[in-house]
Amino acid sequence: MTHDELTIANPKMKAEGVDVFYGAKQAINNVSIDVGTDLVTAFIGPSGCGKSTFLRSLNRMNDTLASARVTGKITLEGEDIYAPSMDVVQLRARVGMVFQKPNPFPKSVYDNVAYGPRIHGLAAGKADLDLIVERALVRAGLWDEVKDRLGESGTALSGGQQQRLCIARAIAVNPEVILMDEPCSALDPIATAKIEDLIHELRGKYAIVIVTHNMQQAARVSQRTAFFHLGTLVEYGKTADIFTNPKQDRTKDYITGRYG
Amino acid sequence: MTFNAPALLFVIVGLALIGWLAGRARSALLAARAGVKLHSRPQYHGWYVALWLFAPAALFLALWSSVSPALVTSAVLETPAAQGLPEFGFERGAILSDARSTAAGRQAAVRLPAAAPLVEPYRQAAQRYGAIGIGAMLALALAGGLYGYSRVGPGLRARSRVERIVMAMLLLASLVAILTTFGIVMSLLFESIRFFRLVSPAELLFGTHWNPQSGAPQPGTFGGIPLFWGTVLIGAIIAMIVAIPIGMMTAVYLTQYAAPRVRRWVKPCLEVLAGVPTVVYGYFAALTVAPALREFAAMLGVPNASSESALAAGIVMGVMIIPFISSMADDSINAVPQAMRDGSLALGATPNETIREVLIPAALPGVMGGILLAVSRAIGETMIVVMAAGLSANLTANPFASVTTVTAQIVKLLTGDQEFNSAKTLAAFALGLVLFLVTLLLNIAALRIVKKYREAYE
Numbered sequence: 001m002t003h004d005e006l007t008i009a010n011p012k013m014k015a016e017g018v019d020v021f022y023g024a025k026q027a028i029n030n031v032s033i034d035v036g037t038d039l040v041t042a043f044i045g046p047s048g049c050g051k052s053t054f055l056r057s058l059n060r061m062n063d064t065l066a067s068a069r070v071t072g073k074i075t076l077e078g079e080d081i082y083a084p085s086m087d088v089v090q091l092r093a094r095v096g097m098v099f100q101k102p103n104p105f106p107k108s109v110y111d112n113v114a115y116g117p118r119i120h121g122l123a124a125g126k127a128d129l130d131l132i133v134e135r136a137l138v139r140a141g142l143w144d145e146v147k148d149r150l151g152e153s154g155t156a157l158s159g160g161q162q163q164r165l166c167i168a169r170a171i172a173v174n175p176e177v178i179l180m181d182e183p184c185s186a187l188d189p190i191a192t193a194k195i196e197d198l199i200h201e202l203r204g205k206y207a208i209v210i211v212t213h214n215m216q217q218a219a220r221v222s223q224r225t226a227f228f229h230l231g232t233l234v235e236y237g238k239t240a241d242i243f244t245n246p247k248q249d250r251t252k253d254y255i256t257g258r259y260g
Numbered sequence: 261m262t263f264n265a266p267a268l269l270f271v272i273v274g275l276a277l278i279g280w281l282a283g284r285a286r287s288a289l290l291a292a293r294a295g296v297k298l299h300s301r302p303q304y305h306g307w308y309v310a311l312w313l314f315a316p317a318a319l320f321l322a323l324w325s326s327v328s329p330a331l332v333t334s335a336v337l338e339t340p341a342a343q344g345l346p347e348f349g350f351e352r353g354a355i356l357s358d359a360r361s362t363a364a365g366r367q368a369a370v371r372l373p374a375a376a377p378l379v380e381p382y383r384q385a386a387q388r389y390g391a392i393g394i395g396a397m398l399a400l401a402l403a404g405g406l407y408g409y410s411r412v413g414p415g416l417r418a419r420s421r422v423e424r425i426v427m428a429m430l431l432l433a434s435l436v437a438i439l440t441t442f443g444i445v446m447s448l449l450f451e452s453i454r455f456f457r458l459v460s461p462a463e464l465l466f467g468t469h470w471n472p473q474s475g476a477p478q479p480g481t482f483g484g485i486p487l488f489w490g491t492v493l494i495g496a497i498i499a500m501i502v503a504i505p506i507g508m509m510t511a512v513y514l515t516q517y518a519a520p521r522v523r524r525w526v527k528p529c530l531e532v533l534a535g536v537p538t539v540v541y542g543y544f545a546a547l548t549v550a551p552a553l554r555e556f557a558a559m560l561g562v563p564n565a566s567s568e569s570a571l572a573a574g575i576v577m578g579v580m581i582i583p584f585i586s587s588m589a590d591d592s593i594n595a596v597p598q599a600m601r602d603g604s605l606a607l608g609a610t611p612n613e614t615i616r617e618v619l620i621p622a623a624l625p626g627v628m629g630g631i632l633l634a635v636s637r638a639i640g641e642t643m644i645v646v647m648a649a650g651l652s653a654n655l656t657a658n659p660f661a662s663v664t665t666v667t668a669q670i671v672k673l674l675t676g677d678q679e680f681n682s683a684k685t686l687a688a689f690a691l692g693l694v695l696f697l698v699t700l701l702l703n704i705a706a707l708r709i710v711k712k713y714r715e716a717y718e
Binding site for chain 1: 519520597599600601602603604605606607608609610613617618621622
């Protein structure tokens, strides 16, 4: 793998020689990658290639699985996130996450967004919290749809709205990175288009990493694309290059639909 | 011939076995012929014949066993020897049953002289009806068996017929439980109606003085409020104050924190706690907890501290209920999708914050259902309160005082020598009915809540 495209001026996160094991099974093998600060990075690859596993090691969500073990080095702004001195709770506030299936809490729309700011003590008072909630919902493109029903349950919204609510919930804690794990796989095309628009809006404000099955989606929303296969990073580069001029045969086969 | 139901059942099982062999043999012979293709394999034909032989005869046997004693008695009453019997009451029943036992050979001679002339009519009637019953049953068995046997042929769908008969038998089996429940409710209801002819329902439900005496009912002594209050104080208040927090914390620990190895040990231990006989809890409450509490109360200077106290019974009952609550809460917390937990953790919440803010609120409806079921169990619990709470019907909020509960009073009313038509004894049935209705409502409410909650996550 050539490294010229990989060099990013000021990477937000940097992974070096990362292995992830589930028990005795190795899910990720020696992956090194930089995540750009002002870029959207897409992880693509066939099912079971380890792209979601790798994403979950970026905010240490793999810690919740007793059998998972991560070796190698992952840094956020130069800090080793697996160092004993790293506070996982703070890390996850800085590296937010949006999941495959919308998972709003069974609380009101307002309380869903206010959840993070409340537990991290980000708001000085009720008025401040109102402002944070409104700003997050505006950023997530949901404000106009829910401003009159903030008291309604978050689970009563449509699937696409629920996913934008989850994005608003992540934004409300002011993260530096947002990880999205196939955020549109449970949504219809219109809701998907809205989320993709939203990703465009959010670019530059947050470093975004998105895992997707959908290559068109990766081509539309991302500036950098990483192709994973069988737990290894096969190719990483500018999205345009990966899709028009892949250097590896495996990448070419995948992109042209030979497998996956 | 006397009608001996178990022996006759044996006989028809034997006949059914013969029918099975005959049916199978006939169809096997048919199948052996060239060009004959049977719909079902031979053993289904065997089952078909056997069931046709067995089912009508067995049903008749059950029916006849339940009606023939009444037929025999009424035949005896029509004989001239029965004219001298007293008209009503206990004596008449005693004489009749004495004669019946002697006639059946269960005792060598009559104990009551008045029964002696009835023995012979009894024996004759029993033999007559026994012969009728046996004859009819054998005829039915033969008719059924022959019908089944005559139908055996290549076109007989014995396999699907047997399937249907098996289904009908399974349905009958499930009806047994339902009908038994119905019968129990009916007997409760009828005895309660007899009670309410003597004492008004309003007095039982709203009266505040409980001191039932034998003989004619004294007005103002059947007030159930002290009993209801005692039941609520022990079962719904003290026991729940103990069981809910400990049960919930146990469930949270087991589902969220415990290593799989710890869970493997702790859960069976909890299940053992649920399997301890309640009488063991009862003497633990009466002999260990109650005296300790009385000393503690005396140290605090609480007046009326009794060696039998609501607190002792309530605390031990709470301990008994802990596994119940923790297992319901465990199920409810596990039913909350993992995605919910991940969503909270990914926002930087600690596991503790996740449990308090997300998991428990999401699991609450299920937990509430579990708590209602636990309350319904606690208020129906008997041994602990009989042994530890006492029998004096005090209307008091002092947990160190002795109180009594509905179940404890039912035990008190029905144990020892009692005549079965006094208001005092009948009160037990009325109390039982009230208890049954309350626990029924609690169970229905709980099951509805749990069901609704399950739907929410499917």
